Amino acid sequence: MKKAQIGDIIEFKEGLQGVVEKVNENSVIVNLTHMENFNELELDEKTVINHKNYKIIQSSTKA
Template sequence: MKIAEAGEVIEFKNGLQGRVQKVNKNSVIVDITIMENYKDLDLEPLTVVNHKNYRIVQEA
């Protein structure tokens, strides 16, 4: 499993995508406002995702 780096885009939880803002020991903090339908989702702009629960879709 490759750990994402800041600036990379990841996919997690039923197709949500976001840009990694910060990498922590067990998780990443992700900005999901990059998604076109972000405003329709009624979610917070930043979320925490465990390293086990995402895949990298665009490398930095």
């Protein structure tokens, strides 16, 4: 399984998206303000997602 890197955009929990701000051993810290409808969803600005629970939808690097 490929781990996300800082700056990657990931998707999790039925379509929520965020930008990875920090990569930990078992999880990533994600900024959710990337989403256009962030204010409507009344979510916290940041959340922690286990590496098993997301997919990378846009990489920050050109590999």
